[in-house]
Amino acid sequence: MSIHEKVPVTILTGFLGSGKTTLLNRILSEEHGKRIAVIENEYGEVGIDQALVINADEEIFEMSNGCICCTVRGDLIRVLGNLMKRRDKFDYVLVETTGLADPGPVAQTFFMDEEIQSEFSLDGIVTLVDAAHIEQQLGRSDESTEQIAFADVLILNKKDLVDDEALDALEVRLRDMNRMARVVRTEKASVPVETVLNLEAFNLDEVLERRPTFLEPEYPFEWTGVYSLEPGRYEISLAEGPDPTMSLVIVSEQNTDDASLREGAEWCVRRYAEPAAASEPESDLTMGSHIELQLQASGRKSFYVQIDSSIQIGLFAQHTAEEFDMQVINANGDVVPTECERIWVAQHEHDDEVGSIAIEKEGDVDPNRLNAWLSRLLAESGIDIFRMKGFISLAGQDKRFVFQGVHMLFDGQPEKPWGDAVRRNQLVFIGRNLDEEGIRKGFEACLV
Amino acid sequence: MSGLGKNKPKGILLEGWYATVDDYAICGAWNPNGTILVVGDSIGGIYGFEGKSGTVLWEQKRTHRDGLLCMAMHPHENILATGGQDGTFMLWNAQKGELLQEINLGRGWVDTLLWSSDGQLLAVSIARRVHMYRKDGSEIWKSADHPSTVSAIQWSKDNEIATACYGQVAFCDASSGEIHETFEWKGSLVSMSVSPDGDIVACGSQDKSVHFWRRSTGEDSMMAGYHGKPSALSFDESGRFLATGGGNSVTVWNFQGEGPEGTKPGTLEIHIQPITKLSFAHQGVHLASGARDGAVIVWSLDDSGNGDIIGASLVEEIISDLLWRPDDRALAALDAHGGVTVWQVGN
Structure with missing residues (x-):
């Protein structure tokens, strides 16, 4: 008796128009030397010679015990049951679901049917998200929410149709819903094949390398502003705002690119976890530690920072600068503009x-x-x-x-x-x- | 099963012949007089083997595009029907391997084919439909769509076929296609066997149970507790025993007397891997069981449905089909490795 490796399976979900077919065609046409079988529930335009494409009508089989967790996809059992009879010829199976598919039964099929389980392993669930339309879809249907929640990889497609700020906010919202997924931004479904195949999605080590504090609570700050400063003494001035205090961490040497901002944010999450030192108005602020500005007094309040060399600093603040009309002012009394700003949307702002x-x-x-x-x-x-x-x-x-x-x-x-x-x-x-x-x-x- | 010895048959199974086909041997059939064994592989190869020696009489490669799924031998003549993923069924001369007819039913897989006992009708299932054909290839009727893909068809009477799918068993008039009766059950029925008198319809369900109905009384029962889905089911020729797989042991329900409800079934235990195929001999109470590890056991059942092992062998791979020759003097096992093993059956 020979011992076979189980054939890995990726499930590809996403609403109609999210770019599943484009992605499939891209994967199939790329030179990766793998024989891929595709099981399609939507009649797309997939048709590449080197792949076997099987069309199957979605058939959801519930069990007499009424348990939704036992619900499986009968069409997949049948098609995969047949594919395993020509297993040698396939390195990989991709299952493309309809836009409205509930990913639960699809995934459960790989646990519930012992024959399928003995020959195939669920490698990962990839969900394509139409960045321009997902917000509406999330409001309207359980399926789109579940497709997000089940994903190992979320591909934010059509990023070119949305501005960066909205994309950031969307990503944060999606992360709130599903913190284990890897988020990839793209346009025209142009992602490397490795993003979709052989995910070994259950390898958490890799997830941790990408995002070391993904297990931490959501970002406890809402706003980051990066300022380029020359040596000197600077005033941080705040007007009255919605809260009597505001937490802040000042990061020295903060760059403005996305990766650096995330890195800074991850670092600040850890600072925020430490107890805050109360800072009264007119005091000097410490860089690199968690401080709490005391803003109870009426009118504008000023705090100070001393800068000894030319650097970029990042203010990671509990609230946005706008809410307190927060300004950084140099010794000449000029307001220093931000090099960049970033909004981090916190979990409590959504009621998903x-x-x-x-x-x-x-x-x-x-x-x-x-x-x-x-x-x-x-x-x-x-x-x-x-x-x-x-x-x-x-x-x-x-x-x-x-x-x-x-x-x-x-x-x-x-x-x-x-x-x-x-x-x-x-x-x-x-x-x-x-x-x-x-x-x-x-x-x-x-x-x- | 180390005691059995690879390819060294024991008991009533005697050395016969061994051959291979190009891919997974999916299905096979003996011709009516047992002189030819036809085997189909998953990539559409069809092979006619001389029954005694295993010599290849004919072969046809890549018949059904995308793969072959099923075959059925005419009960009295050398006509073979095959079906495949190309939505087509084909009729062949089983002696020479000549294609007689090719009929396309459209998009979908032709999953099952079944000749009537008089050989006049051929029932064909494709996706959610059943089509009925005459022996000459002319269509009599086709059914409306079932609620889901038809998973099994069986003759329930001379003029009626039973169809199983997710959620129901239906009985259709063979000459008109009209549905006489349906039994509903919220479950995925993956296999079906009908007792020879047509009264009992047993179905294996995805939820690891066997459900059966008695048509004469309308009673139904569910037998749960299987370790796997019972995809192998077989009634013996008398209708007394229903052998069921589902896990590593064979459970035999005895329909004689009051049973099987409330009775203890016979249990046949020796396999160490899940049962994939069960097949009763045409006469008597010899049952062949095949498993995922390639083990084949022949059991002789007693009145309780328990049994003794009277023959055993081990082939290379998952057993996909077990085929008794019409005179029961030979048994063929097909396996996932493309192996075709035929044993002579002794006394």
Whole structure:
């Protein structure tokens, strides 16, 4: 008996017009030397000789027990069941769903059917987002929300149709809903094949490298302004605003490109986690630490910073500059313009029901307690938990236990050995109206 | 199954012959007098083997574009029907491998083909429809769309066929296509077997259960507790036993007397991988079971539905089909590796 590798499968979702067919054609026409089978539910324009394209009508099979988590896609079982009979010839399978498809049953098919599970592995879910229209779609349909929530990769397509600020705000909103997804911005669905194939989407290490604090809460600041300053003493002047205090971190040597801003933001998240030092008006402000400006007094208030060499500084502020008419003024009394501004939209500003919970804890977990907790959690809230994934440090095991789940379905296996690495646990849950505190406490109770 | 020894048949299974086809051997059929075994592979190759020796009498490559899915041998004549992903069914001379007719039914997969016992009719399922043809290839009727893709068809009476799909079993008049009766069940019915008297319709369901209906009384029952979806089902020729797969063991329901409701089924355990195919001999209570690891076991059932192993062998790969020769004196196993193994069956 031969032992085969499971064939990886990517699910491609996204509303009509989001660019799925363009992306598919791009992947299929690129020289990557892989034989790809495509299962299409929409009659697109895909037609490339080297790929096998199979059209299948979406058939959703619910079970007599009424459990939505057991709902599968009958057409996929049939088509994949047949594909596995010519398995040698395919390195990869891509499933393109209709724009209105609920990704749940598609993903569940890879857990619920033992024959499919023995031959195929769900490599990842890629959701294309039409940057110009997704805001309307999110308001109107559950499917679009779920397509975002289920994704391992979110491709923000048609970025050329939207200005940068709106794109930033959109990205933050999408991240609020799904914190485990990688977000890629593009136009004309022009993304490298590696963005879609062989994601090993369940490799959280890679996610962490890209965004080290993705497990942290959302950015606790709303606004960043970058200023180019010569040596000298500067006044930061604020008018009366909506709050009696405002938190601030001043970052020295802040660049204005997107990557540097994100880097600065990640660094500030950690500063914001530290207790703030209260700064009264007329005082000098400390660079690089969390301070809280005291703004109770009436009228404009001034704070000062001393700059010793030519640098760019970044103000990461709890509120926008506009709200307090915040100005940086040089010794001559001139207002220094910003080199760039960036708005970070915080989670509380949206009321999307769908959100993410991320847990990171060092230490070992008791397998029995974990099992009992997860079973209970999934039985009670499985319908609302769209996806979960992560890795666990199980007591007594020398390898990290990597898992993923869709609704109540759960699949895991031991992977890389811990070696010298610090033993820790990372879990991400994405779902609707999740009880964050309950889930955190439940997990913490499983630690040895 | 180390005790069995690869390719060393035991018990009543005796050395016969072995051949290969180009790809996954998907389906096969013996001709009516058992002198030819026809095998189809997943890329559309069709091979006629001399039944005794395994010599290739004829072969046709790449018949159905995109792949072959099913075949059915006429019960009395050397006419073979094949169906495939190209939405086409073809009729062949099974002795010579000559194409007699090719009929395209449009977009969709031709999943199942079934001759009537008198050989006058051929039922064909494609996507959500069933078409009925005469032996000469002329169409009699086609059904309206079923609620979902038709997963199985079986003759339930001489003049009636049963169709299974997600959510229902329907019984259609063979000459008009009119639906006589439907049984609804919210579940994906993946397999179907009808008792020889047509009274009991059993379906394996995706949710790891077997559901059956008695047409005479309208009663239905569900047998749950399977470890996998029961995609292999087989009634014996008397209609007494229904053998069901679904996991590593074979569960045999006994329809004699009060059963099977409330009775303990027979359990046949030796396989260490999920059962993929079950096939009763044409006569008597010999049951062949095949599994994902290529193990083939022949069981002799007792009155309780339990059984003794009377033959065993191991082939290379997942068993895709098990075919008793019409006289039951040979058994063919097809596997995922393209292997065609035929054993003589001793006493």
